[in-house]
Amino acid sequence: MEKVTADRVFINELSQHVGQEVTIKGWLYNLRSSGKILFPQLRDGTGVVQCVAVKASVTPEIWDALKGLGQESALAIRGTVRADSRAPGGYEIDLIDAQIFSEVHDYPITPKEHGTEFLMDHRHLWLRSRRQHAILKVRHTVVKAVRDFFDNDGFTLADAPIFTPAACEGTTTLFEVDYFDGEKAYLTQSGQLYNEATAAAFGKVYCFGPTFRAEKSKTRRHLTEFWMVEPEMAYATLDDVMTLAERMLAYIAGRVLVDRVEELKVLERDTAKLEAIVPPFPRLHYDDAVKMLHEGHEKGLLETRFEWGGDFGAPDETYISSHYDKPVMVHHYPAEVKAFYMARDPERNDLALGVDVLAPEGYGEVIGGGERATSLEFLKEQIALHELPQEAFEWYLDLRRYGSVPHAGFGMGIERCTAWMCGIEHVRETIPFPRMLYRLRP
RNA sequence: UCCGCAGUAGCUCAAUGGCAGAGCAUCCGGCUGUUAACCGGAGGGUUGUAAGUUCGAAUCUUACCUGCGGAGCCA
Structure with a gap:
């Protein structure tokens, strides 16, 4: 030839x-x-x-x-x-x-339709399909936009370790690793605590990497291995973090709209939904969110009446976000449902200075964050209250011993954000090789 | 983990107690503008696994396995 x-x-x-x-x-x-x-x-x-x-x-x-x-x-x-x-x-x-x-004669994925199981089993080949190709191009742009946003805004990339000796979230969702002599190690659930250390060194930092949660969750929003970007700022408050979150999301949506025109067409994405993502985003106090849920229940739009003090379920989140065409930022959650390191509202000690950003169109929580507690004594109490081993957190407590200042940050799941940008059903398509409950291969 | 649904050809599905089928894919042939091309022909089956009911089971029963959807929890 x-x-x-x-x-x-x-x-x-x-x-x-x-x-x-x-x-x-x-x-x-x-x-x-x-x-x-x-x-x-x-x-x-x-x-x-x-x-x-x-x-x-x-x-x-x-x-x-x-x-x-x-x-x-x-x-x-x-x-x-x-x-x-x-x-x-x-x-x-x-x-x-x-x-x-x-020369190939028996390629398994044909132009006709296929089921989810078959496609997931052939994920290594499925990536070649036009739709998967478009989704992963959008993911690439989301990641690039995130990095550009922080790099251009004076943030320093300071990645957190993946092996950690202790949990920063609940202890039920940890992956255990048996390797380090005489000590259990775990795969990271969040770079949060390490971010607080690097923020005290660099002022404004972010980390970006894989995160692991052994939750027995089987929903369209969950992966056991997912990528998270987490910024952290010294001398920052809850308000600062909300402003940062809305600026970042608007920047990401803007970049996807400009750089991924063809891909959004392939995905048949309604671009008006992305064009609407511009600051300011509505900010909703937890108390007002609960009122909204009560109204929803009275109107018969929600099955169960929400009790003040709990965390929102998926239908609650969807109901709240359905009132807006932009992401909504719900803040001042009850401290009981949030992590031990959250700062408290000085006027109402039962509320944490935390925020969840709920994406529209039912995409749910894409960002969670808030202001961190600054007091050494308060953190010691919280660690004891949560029955966590204080010796594992001594280094973290040092951050309060040596130059403690108000600081705040958040975490955003790259896959949830990408699924939202793409307008697709399930996060499993937003990462090349998804790891889920019951899915380790290919 | 709990609740619901489903497993039949490589793939997507039909057959609801009585001969296991279609479209796509594959192989062979036809067509000088196809758009998931079209037309003709061929091959392709332990009906998820095991047991049971029945003259007879893809179909009914039980258990298990696998997957999907939802819940809780979270990003």
Whole structure:
């Protein structure tokens, strides 16, 4: 077979090569034929392009080789780029030559519909599909936007460790690791406590990495391994953190709208929903949120009457957020339902200076955060009250012994944010290889 | 962990107590503009597993396994 010799270009660059002879290296996305004319569609990771091979214009060897190719065969083609409204994507390549790298005849994922289990079992191949490709491109942009946002705002990236000796959330959701001599280690649930140390060193910091929670949760919003970005600011309050959260979310949505136009089309995302994500976001005191839930119950829109003092369930969150077309920030939760390190409202000691950001359209809690307690004595009490081993937290208590200041931060789940941006049902599609209860492979 | 639903060809599904089928995929053939192309033909089955009821079970019963949806908890 002849060598493919023209300059290699990528499919998303074709508009700059109209009239030129180019080489595309990729995989066969689909093949249609009509007698003496073949329409192979190639994908190369940047897009999909339709090629046209006319029997009279190529050698018999190339014709026969192309004719028999199955989906996902690997090949390079040489041809002339042409704008054509009949082609999906707007550009078409008149094929001159082809080189087959790998011939495939039994690719399991066909253009027809498949079930969730089958697709999840073939996740390593499913990633090649147009929709999955679009979702992960959006994820990439969400991550990039997050990093740019903090980098441009004077934050220092200071990542937290993944092996930790103690929990910062509840102890029921820890993954145990048996490796360190004579001591149990756990996979991190949050970089929160370490962030407080680096914030005292750098002022404004963030960490970004994988997080592990052994919750027996089987919902569209849960993964056992997920990625979280956590900013932390010294000399900052609950209000500062809410302002930071709304600025960040608006920045992310803006970047996705600009950088992922094609992907949002593939996903059939209603972009008006993303355009609405601009500050200020409504701020709702927990007491007022509870009032809202009571009204919802009286109107018959909520099954059970919410009791003051609890944390919101999924239907409660959805009901609250349904009143707004922007994310809503619920603040001043009862201290009892929040972590031990939360600062208290000086006027009402039973309330914590915490905030949850509830995304619209039922996407639920995408951000949780707040102001941290500054008093050494208070934290010692809380550690005892929660029956946590104080010796494990001595380093953390040092942060209160040596230059304790008001500080605040939050955590955002990248997958929940990405699912929201994409407008998709389940977070499992927003990470290349999801880890869930009952899902370790592939 | 609890509640609900489902498991039949490689995939998506039909067959509701009486011959296990269709579309897609695969293979063979046809078609010079296809858009999840179309047309003709072929191959493809331990009906999730085990036991039970019955003359007869994909179908009814029980247990188990697997998956999906929801709840609690969370980002």
